[in-house]
Amino acid sequence: xxxxxxxxxxxxxxxxxxxxxxxxTDSSSTYLYWYKQEPGAGLQLLTYIFSNMDMKQDQRLTxxxxxxxxxxxxxxxxxxTGDSAxxxxxxxxxxxxxxxxxxxxxxxxRA
Amino acid sequence: DVKVTQSSRYLVKRTGxxxxxxxxxxxxxxxxxxxxxxxxLGLRLIYFSYDVKMKEKGDIPEGYSVSREKKExxxxxxxSASTNQTSMYLCASSRLAGDVYEQFFGxxxxxxxx
Numbered sequence: 001x002x003x004x005x006x007x008x009x010x011x012x013x014x015x016x017x018x019x020x021x022x023x024x025t026d027s028s029s030t031y032l033y034w035y036k037q038e039p040g041a042g043l044q045l046l047t048y049i050f051s052n053m054d055m056k057q058d059q060r061l062t063x064x065x066x067x068x069x070x071x072x073x074x075x076x077x078x079x080x081t082g083d084s085a086x087x088x089x090x091x092x093x094x095x096x097x098x099x100x101x102x103x104x105x106x107x108x109x110r111a
Numbered sequence: 112d113v114k115v116t117q118s119s120r121y122l123v124k125r126t127g128x129x130x131x132x133x134x135x136x137x138x139x140x141x142x143x144x145x146x147x148x149x150x151x152l153g154l155r156l157i158y159f160s161y162d163v164k165m166k167e168k169g170d171i172p173e174g175y176s177v178s179r180e181k182k183e184x185x186x187x188x189x190x191s192a193s194t195n196q197t198s199m200y201l202c203a204s205s206r207l208a209g210d211v212y213e214q215f216f217g218x219x220x221x222x223x224x225x
Contacts (some may be wrong), residue, residue, distance in 0.1 A: 008151060021115050022162055031212055042216035043114070043154075050210070056164035088153060092212055097161070097205060098169070099214055 005088050006102040013110055018076040020105045022089030025070060031092040032065060033099070034074045038085045045089075046074070084109045114138070115217035117202055123223045130189040132220050134202030142206075143185035144214065145169075145177065148199040160185055192224045 006022040010065050024032070035043040036098070049056045049063045056063045062075040076083055089102040118133035136143065142161055146154040146169075156169030158177040166177050174196060178186045185204075189196055199221050205214040 004153075035216075040218075043203075043217045044216070045213055048211070048213070097212070098144075098156060098159065101146075101154040103151055 004089055004091055004100050006105050010105055010107045012079050016079055018072045018107055020087050022072040022090045022102055023070055026093045028087045028094045029091040032072050033090040034037040035088040067085045079109050081109050115202055115204055115215050117165035117217040117220050119220050124192050125225050126193060128192050130185040130192050132200055134185045134217055135183050137139050140204035140206050144203040145187045146201045165174055195220050197224045
């Protein structure tokens with residue numbers, strides 16, 4: 001089955017860049033996602049990348065995909081206190097409608 | 112904007128009670144999902160549904176059942192609640208728009224079983 005792994009915690013200083021890493025095992029992944037969960041809320045889609053892309057940039061967010069190593073990363077430039085949240089990596093494999101999620105990385109932004 | 116609503120934000124039940132968690136989406140999506148979220152474990156899929164009256168087991172269906180009588184509503188049922196079902200429950204619906212597949216989440220129900 002699918003297995004998505006990410007580190008559990010990241011602490012970053014305000015104004016610095018944050019990099020959240022994720023690895024996955026399913027080579028048939030078609031989409032890879034980053035979701036954000038703020039305290040007490042549901043998950044909100046931040047960005048996604050197709051499996052045939054290497055990089056996607058969206059304002060302060062940069063997603064890098066290394067298909068050979070099955071490694072996905074999310075870089076947040078100029079991290080702000082509002083970026084404190086749990087970030088989930090997820091993959092969609094083939095024609096299946098299910099997503100497989102990682103355990104989530106809790107990002108804490110310190111002043 | 113897609114809206115997924117869940118009937119309760121917080122719920123406290125006793126062991127052995129039957130518990131209903133309701134989810135409604137307003138965008139005519141075919142697919143709906145129930146997950147539970149636990150610290151360090153991320154989201155785990157309980158059940159999902161591709162269409163009305165259709166259901167499929169996810170990764171952790173034991174102790175749960177679901178009902179989808181109408182397209183917009185997907186209910187999660189705990190037949191006899193147990194303390195190990197204390198968790199955050201998240202509902203989602205999904206769409207395929209062009210080439211993009213996306214799941215939309217409700218705000219979650221935090222269930223405590225005493």
